[in-house]
Amino acid sequence: MALDLQGKNKPTMKKLFLCFTFLLGGLAVQAQEMRDLDQINEDNSWLKLGVNLGVPVGDVSNISSLALGLDVAAQFMRTDNYGLGVATGYTNYFKKSDIGEGTGLTDGFGAVPLGLMFRYYPQPSGLFVGTDVGYTFLTGANSADGGAYIRPQIGYHNYDWNIFGYYNQVFRGDPGIDIQSVGVAVTYNIRFK
Template sequence: MAIGLYAQQRPTEITPQNSWIKTGINIGVPVGTLADQTSVALGAEVKGQLMSTPNWGLGLTSGYTHYFPKSSNENFGSVPVGAFARYYPASRGFFVGADLGYSFQTGSGANRNGGMYVRPQIGYHNRLWNIFGFYNGVFRNNANGRHIQHVGLGTTFNIMFD
């Protein structure tokens, strides 16, 4: 009987108690060579998260970040598509995680090729909110242009299914 009950409560099953949607906004300042061309990055994101264990959240992520130009430079944007992992030591408090995937570039400029992106984060969470600092890097090979990097602050709201 105990084995049967445990089998019905595996942490990897998707249930309303362990999965939710995160929606959020973020703001950042460009770093590296991007700082010469843009002044601020403003973004929105959506994530689908499953708590695979009591401390680990895994999921898929996408969004849009707009880079506002300095002087005569052109507007452009970034659309990341990836996966993420988060480690939550407790039900509220500190968390750490990272997003990893591919980022498509938008805009009318001559070089809008995308690249691999990584976005490590550290922040605070509770049942409804996450507030975090992050680094966002889109790494492109020399033929595709310069790397696109910024650091910033963000927040997401958790939409629960239960």
């Protein structure tokens, strides 16, 4: 049984999306030496693999009680502080239990993002900020359309690990409801050779 994600489209995080995009754009134009793609090595490029755990918020919290997923991204450090890449993964939104249906965690829906990632690392280890932007495809949601997404993040990083909090929103067209969640994620950096 697939979930019905039909509902009213509400004005939401569009201002946050614009502000965050301008912030990252401003950080990108700092006067730093830019690397070209032919300079990729294990010190400036890696594959990020990880897991995320979130809590649905907004209208989708009436449908789902938990979001659990896998993150995959490839990142290239364009400068010493600024990283670019592509991000994807899969997140399952578990259905809330209904009276008489036991746990109710068998008929959720899934989200498969495909986007660009932007990261700003002020220091080689410590605080970082970033966002993923792109399109999310939905699975198991009564053929519901996906939509554009944004996933701002703030967290801690070192040579091998990233631990961060995030807000994720999928902007869906009328008559769909936006899919929103907040959560935490951990990724491990696998170096390119």
